[in-house]
Amino acid sequence: MTPGQPVVASASQSGIGSAGNHQPANLGDILERVLDKGLVIAGDIQINLLDIELLTIKLRLVVASLETAKEVGIDWWENDPWLTGEDSGVRAENRQLRARIAELEAAPDTGEESTRDEESAG
Amino acid sequence: MPERQGVWLYAVTRDPAPEVLGELTGVSAETPRLVEAAGLAAVVGDVPLSSFGEAALRRNFEDLDWLAPVARAHDSVIVALIDRGPAIPIRLATVYHGDDRVRHLLEHRAVEFTRALDQVTGRTEWGVKIFLAPAPDPVPAAGGPSPRGAGAAYLARRRATLNSREHQERRAVEQANRAHAALASLAVDTRTHPPQSRALAGEDARMILNGAYLVDNEHTLRFAEATAACDQDNDAILVRLTGPWPPYSFSVLEEA
Numbered sequence: 165m166t167p168g169q170p171v172v173a174s175a176s177q178s179g180i181g182s183a184g185n186h187q188p189a190n191l192g193d194i195l196e197r198v199l200d201k202g203l204v205i206a207g208d209i210q211i212n213l214l215d216i217e218l219l220t221i222k223l224r225l226v227v228a229s230l231e232t233a234k235e236v237g238i239d240w241w242e243n244d245p246w247l248t249g250e251d252s253g254v255r256a257e258n259r260q261l262r263a264r265i266a267e268l269e270a271a272p273d274t275g276e277e278s279t280r281d282e283e284s285a286g
Numbered sequence: 287m288p289e290r291q292g293v294w295l296y297a298v299t300r301d302p303a304p305e306v307l308g309e310l311t312g313v314s315a316e317t318p319r320l321v322e323a324a325g326l327a328a329v330v331g332d333v334p335l336s337s338f339g340e341a342a343l344r345r346n347f348e349d350l351d352w353l354a355p356v357a358r359a360h361d362s363v364i365v366a367l368i369d370r371g372p373a374i375p376i377r378l379a380t381v382y383h384g385d386d387r388v389r390h391l392l393e394h395r396a397v398e399f400t401r402a403l404d405q406v407t408g409r410t411e412w413g414v415k416i417f418l419a420p421a422p423d424p425v426p427a428a429g430g431p432s433p434r435g436a437g438a439a440y441l442a443r444r445r446a447t448l449n450s451r452e453h454q455e456r457r458a459v460e461q462a463n464r465a466h467a468a469l470a471s472l473a474v475d476t477r478t479h480p481p482q483s484r485a486l487a488g489e490d491a492r493m494i495l496n497g498a499y500l501v502d503n504e505h506t507l508r509f510a511e512a513t514a515a516c517d518q519d520n521d522a523i524l525v526r527l528t529g530p531w532p533p534y535s536f537s538v539l540e541e542a
Contacts, residue, residue: 190528191354191357191358192482193413193528194357194358194361195353195354195357196479196482197361197531197532197534197535198357198360198361198375198377198378198534199357199377199378200479201375201377201479201498201534201535201537202375202376202377202378202534202537203298203374203375203376203377203402203537203538204377204380205295205376205377205380205391205395207295207379207380207381207382208292208381208382208383208387209292209335209338209339209340209343209379209381209382209383
């Protein structure tokens with residue numbers, strides 16, 4: 165897998181330069197691959213890259229979604245504390261839903277009417 | 287009290303080359319090591335949670351001065367491993383609380399890891415970026431000043447420029463599609479990623495195709511030649527080859 169020499173497509177007069185060098189040095193390319201590609205598996209510590217705006221570098225990268233992590237299947241969010249870390253987006257909604265479930269489970273048999281009332285009030 | 291450590295994952299392989307690890311430097315300047323289970327080996331590094339814990343990562347990822355060397359170190363460890371044999375690169379910032387958790391992962395998903403390794407064995411990922419070629423200068427209007435006056439002449443010129451640019455872009459897209467089809471026919475698998483922004487690509491030209499191609503190693507030369515041919519034969523586009531890459535774009539755990 166080691167071609168002997170750089171396989172640079174020609175016509176470099178535009179300054180596109182030496183992309184195609186054997187050893188890629190372009191930081192943008194490396195960031196794109198290590199942040200956006202590569203196997204996504206759920207670690208114990210997992211930052212949701214969607215939350216990271218990378219404002220300082222203004223790079224638009226398509227990043228891992230919670231759905232992708234879910235698809236590959238370790239339910240790390242069930243037993244790790246990071247979900248409780250911040251009040252944003254999915255996490256907040258998740259917590260609200262859990263609270264709601266707990267509430268419903270804890271409630272005595274109040275019948276459907278009052279449940280709906282609570283929902284619309286909340 | 288020693289600082290709390292996390293276990294950072296670089297790659298999963300079934301052909302561990304322990305002798306290569308000693309020469310490598312990981313994301314936290316640590317020497318990577320192996321965690322083995324189920325006939326597989328995870329290449330990991332011990333990293334302090336003060337820098338690589340969740341809150342710290344969230345903060346550090348906003349800091350290019352921190353992120354850039356970490357990304358390069360992560361990539362360079364994986365590249366060194368790939369030189370010794372097939373490996374599945376793991377996305378940046380996958381951290382576990384301990385070796386047991388990594389062993390559990392290897393055991394739990396051994397079948398899928400093995401399948402993913404089979405898919406990339408003897409193959410290499412190549413990147414191909416296609417840019418719009420710089421537009422040719424519009425042909426200056428022949429003859430003297432327009433009889434219709436300077437304003438009308440300006441508008442006519444402007445319209446001609448816009449038309450030719452639109453025409454040029456249409457041709458570029460057609461040529462890019464043809465180039466992609468030609469390259470894909472030499473590849474085992476392909477992915478098209480979103481074109482990079484100018485900032486990311488570091489180029490003035492607009493990227494219109496950002497492809498990844500998984501190519502059998504025996505076809506490397508043919509693929510490189512085909513890329514060069516696509517560049518030469520198509521005047522509206524610039525075709526650039528990058529790689530060889532670890533199979534970042536083709537590392538997926540497919541369900542059975």
